[in-house]
Amino acid sequence: xxxxxxxxxxxxxxxxxxxxxxxxxxxxxxxxxxxxxxxxxxxxxxxxxxxxxxxxxxxxxxxxxxxxxxxxxxxxxxxxxxx
Numbered sequence: 044x045x046x047x048x049x050x051x052x053x054x055x056x057x058x059x060x061x062x063x064x065x066x067x068x069x070x071x072x073x074x075x076x077x078x079x080x081x082x083x084x085x086x087x088x089x090x091x092x093x094x095x096x097x098x099x100x101x102x103x104x105x106x107x108x109x110x111x112x113x114x115x116x117x118x119x120x121x122x123x124x125x126x
Contacts (some may be wrong), residue, residue, distance in 0.1 A: 044103060 048056045068074065070093045080086040101108030112120060 045053070045056060073093065074090065077086045078086060078091055096102055101111040
């Protein structure tokens with residue numbers, strides 16, 4: 044989101060985000076259970092599945108999200124908090 048902030052407010056933005064603390068992880072309970080899997084490769088694969096949404100530009104940028112949706116043939120979207 045920093046790229047969308049006016050340059051005159053960047054110092055305030057940086058201060059604000061530094062004080063936010065750790066990022067809320069809606070999947071924290073699932074991640075904790077992944078450590079119980081004996082197959083470490085399976086645990087890594089599942090962790091990647093959880094994180095793949097965060098790996099796309101469309102996660103925070105609406106234009107990129109629309110582009111991703113168009114490429115995938117998605118006509119509608121439901122947005123959940125903390126995604």
